[in-house]
Amino acid sequence: MHPIVKGLFEGERRSLARAISIVDNDEPESREIIRQIFAKTGKARTVGVTGPGGAGKSSLIGKLIPACQALGYKVAVLAVDPTSPLTGGAILGDRVRMQENLDNDRVFMRSMASRGAVGGVSRSLRNAIRVLDAAGYDLVLVESVGAGQLEVEISKVVNLTVVLFTPNTGDNIQAVKAGLTEIGDIYVVNKSDLDGSGVLYNIIKDMIGDTERKPAVLRTSTKTGSGIKELAQTIDKLLKGGRINYKEREKKMLESELKDMVLNIVEQRVSVMLGQQDKYREFMDKLARKEMDPYMAAEQLAAILLKQ
Numbered sequence: 001m002h003p004i005v006k007g008l009f010e011g012e013r014r015s016l017a018r019a020i021s022i023v024d025n026d027e028p029e030s031r032e033i034i035r036q037i038f039a040k041t042g043k044a045r046t047v048g049v050t051g052p053g054g055a056g057k058s059s060l061i062g063k064l065i066p067a068c069q070a071l072g073y074k075v076a077v078l079a080v081d082p083t084s085p086l087t088g089g090a091i092l093g094d095r096v097r098m099q100e101n102l103d104n105d106r107v108f109m110r111s112m113a114s115r116g117a118v119g120g121v122s123r124s125l126r127n128a129i130r131v132l133d134a135a136g137y138d139l140v141l142v143e144s145v146g147a148g149q150l151e152v153e154i155s156k157v158v159n160l161t162v163v164l165f166t167p168n169t170g171d172n173i174q175a176v177k178a179g180l181t182e183i184g185d186i187y188v189v190n191k192s193d194l195d196g197s198g199v200l201y202n203i204i205k206d207m208i209g210d211t212e213r214k215p216a217v218l219r220t221s222t223k224t225g226s227g228i229k230e231l232a233q234t235i236d237k238l239l240k241g242g243r244i245n246y247k248e249r250e251k252k253m254l255e256s257e258l259k260d261m262v263l264n265i266v267e268q269r270v271s272v273m274l275g276q277q278d279k280y281r282e283f284m285d286k287l288a289r290k291e292m293d294p295y296m297a298a299e300q301l302a303a304i305l306l307k308q
């Protein structure tokens with residue numbers, strides 16, 4: 001057994017931190033680690049927390065941790081923010097805000113380093129969740145800054161998605177329209193201690209709460225603590241309520257993961273083969289002289305490569 005995997009199973013935090021770095025950076029050892037833990041994964045439940053910048057995602061997660069622990073979960077947190085560098089303010093800020101939790105032996109918190117391609121983030125996240133799962137964490141909260149393709153990708157990796165809004169950002173309704181309406185299982189109007197939160201709550205309830213999926217719409221304040229316990233209970237209820245078919249979801253996730261991985265391997269190989277192909281240079285010259293068109297060149301090259 002890989003020493004890091006052994007450490008993981010024994011609940012050693014250093015091995016856990018190291019294993020997550022390895023899978024996050026897609027280091028060569030990643031393969032071996034995932035191979036050795038894979039059969040033991042599938043127990044952890046995962047909840048994405050997304051929403052516009054500054055909506056209070058980190059603050060809310062900070063409060064959700066003890067509330068979920070009180071319900072019996074062993075909690076870990078992963079933060080995904082591909083827009084800011086690792087040393088960036090947002091993540092440092094998160095670390096500070098979540099500091100009280102970092103000192104708590106029962107919670108593990110980590111910012112993911114993976115950047116760039118959306119597919120890379122999902123791969124990192126899936127594998128980091130597996131590592132936490134193998135280490136015995138049964139609830140993984142995933143923070144990601146909202147609005148865009150990335151949230152949709154992340155919502156496919158997690159079991160439940162919580163979408164946060166707050167009354168003091170002008171772009172709430174646009175964000176609601178911009179695609180967050182489909183991904184949320186629970187909608188939360190945070191900062192309920194501020195003016196305008198009641199109005200926003202009603203708007204969101206009208207826009208989203210009445211749709212066919214009937215997602216829950218709640219109000220919270222991390223300042224006063226109001227609504228936090230209800231949110232934790234709603235998450236717990238949805239996770240355990242039998243509405244989610246975990247086996248089915250996992251199968252779907254594995255299918256898209258497998259497809260991604262095969263396509264990756266094939267792309268890398270074919271890329272090398274293409275570079276070694278004489279016809280590649282020849283067609284490039286012909287294209288430059290307009291003796292061929294790009295479609296014709298691409299189709300002929302692909303046909304040659306697929307025969308090899």
Ligand SMILES: Nc1nc2c(ncn2[C@@H]2O[C@H](COP(=O)(O)OP(=O)(O)OP(=O)(O)O)[C@@H](O)[C@H]2O)c(=O)[nH]1
Binds near residue numbers: 060
């Ligand atoms: N009044 C009030 N302020 C809050 C509440 N929750 C969070 N805040 C404040 O809102 C600001 C942003 O909170 P964060 O928790 O960092 O928000 P975030 O969504 O994680 O932000 P990013 O990660 O940067 O997108 C901070 O100044 C918090 O203190 C709340 O319930 N009420």
Ligand SMILES: [Mg+2]
Binds near residue numbers: 057058143
């Ligand atoms: Mg944050």
